[in-house]
Amino acid sequence: xxxxxxxxxxxxxxxxxxxxxxxxxxxxxxxxxxxxxxxxxxxxxxxxxxxxxxxxxxxxxxxxxxxxxxxxxxxxxxxxxxxxxxxxxxxxxxxxxxxxxxxxxxxxxxxxxxxxxxxxxxxxxxxxxxxxxxxxxxxxxxxxxxxxxxxxxxxxxxxxxxxxxxxxxxxxxxxxxxxxxxxxxxxxxxxxxxxxxxxxxxxxxxxxxxxxxxxxxxxxxxxxxxxxxxxxxxxxxxxxxxxxxxxxxxxxxxxxxxxxxxxxxxxxxxxxxxxxxxxxxxxxxxxxxxxxxxxxxxxxxxxxxxxxxxxxxxxxxxxxxxxxxxxxxxxxxxxxxxxxxxxxxxxxxxxxxxxxxxxx
Ligand code: GLY
Numbered sequence: 214x215x216x217x218x219x220x221x222x223x224x225x226x227x228x229x230x231x232x233x234x235x236x237x238x239x240x241x242x243x244x245x246x247x248x249x250x251x252x253x254x255x256x257x258x259x260x261x262x263x264x265x266x267x268x269x270x271x272x273x274x275x276x277x278x279x280x281x282x283x284x285x286x287x288x289x290x291x292x293x294x295x296x297x298x299x300x301x302x303x304x305x306x307x308x309x310x311x312x313x314x315x316x317x318x319x320x321x322x323x324x325x326x327x328x329x330x331x332x333x334x335x336x337x338x339x340x341x342x343x344x345x346x347x348x349x350x351x352x353x354x355x356x357x358x359x360x361x362x363x364x365x366x367x368x369x370x371x372x373x374x375x376x377x378x379x380x381x382x383x384x385x386x387x388x389x390x391x392x393x394x395x396x397x398x399x400x401x402x403x404x405x406x407x408x409x410x411x412x413x414x415x416x417x418x419x420x421x422x423x424x425x426x427x428x429x430x431x432x433x434x435x436x437x438x439x440x441x442x443x444x445x446x447x448x449x450x451x452x453x454x455x456x457x458x459x460x461x462x463x464x465x466x467x468x469x470x471x472x473x474x475x476x477x478x479x480x481x482x483x484x485x486x487x488x489x490x491x492x493x494x495x496x497x498x499x500x501x502x503x504x505x506x507x508x509x510x511x512x513x514x515x516x517x518x519x520x521x522x523x524x525x526x527x528x529x530x531x532x533x534x535x536x537x538x539x540x541x542x543x544x545x546x547x548x549x550x551x552x553x554x555x556x557x558x559x560x561x562x563x564x565x566x567x568x569x570x571x572x573x
Pocket of ligand 1: 424444478
């Protein structure tokens with residue numbers, strides 16, 4: 214039994230940590246104290262954390278700050294996992310998911326399968342502020358975005374279109390789509406970078422990207438907010454919704470405890486409500502790192518054999534980013550080494566995620 218599981222078991226059995234001689238610092242202990250501003254994000258979010266940190270320092274609400282921060286990545290045509298330039302669904306259409314959660318009011322807003330709008334996190338923020346709902350999808354989400362003045366545009370860049378086309382042309386030798394004999398070197402490079410070495414042979418296999426950006430922030434008063442925004446699983450079945458817009462799966466914040474958000478295989482988080490679990494583990498005394506690692510271990514246990522390698526390890530990527538009310542933070546991942554971004558009084562930098570397994 215892990216330390217965290219043991220602690221939770223003892224709580225359920227009415228055995229106090231003090232009686233057992235274990236020092237479990239409650240996440241709420243520092244609630245009344247001033248904590249420094251901290252902003253964390255997935256490894257693609259260093260500029261997002263820098264922007265959000267500066268805005269919080271200038272007195273902005275952490276939720277406005279993280280939404281403005283991730284807009285930098287939503288705008289970036291080179292990030293193929295988020296917003297403009299994101300990889301499309303199997304029909305070549307970019308469909309975006311995003312959510313926001315505001316700790317002080319415990320309100321949330323989200324959009325799923327949104328087409329043609331490059332800043333879905335901003336639309337999610339309007340869902341939170343200007344509706345009595347939490348989640349809008351597809352055509353309804355687009356109508357809502359238009360009503361709030363968001364401009365429609367084609368989000369499929371030439372780079373993303375060529376990557377999609379190669380995927381389509383190389384899926385099967387039994388259909389009529391033939392690969393380009395003069396392949397774009399940028400596309401070849403992309404497929405190389407997203408291939409995983411199989412542990413039981415030297416073969417490599419293309420792993421469909423599930424990149425995303427999550428960004429969480431805490432201000433000096435201890436108020437917490439977060440957002441997750443993504444183009445989702447590359448080449449997904451149209452209409453597929455991942456974890457990012459689902460509160461409790463791709464992100465969760467409780468202003469009395471902390472926040473947790475995720476990047477990677479969304480289906481694993483939908484099946485385990487992982488971000489909610491991460492926050493609940495912190496509520497019960499786990500540090501951000503312990504909580505994130507415990508969620509990963511639970512996911513390993515519930516992963517179906519089809520998605521595991523010969524050694525029983527999930528063959529997909531999954532990461533969590535956690536902040537606790539007292540300002541502690543962590544990034545954890547199934548497969549390391551992997552980095553996450555942090556901005557605090559010491560500046561903006563990438564730090565190492567704690568990981569369960571080392572990449573082969
Ligand atoms: N975590 C992003 C997705 O699976 O859609």
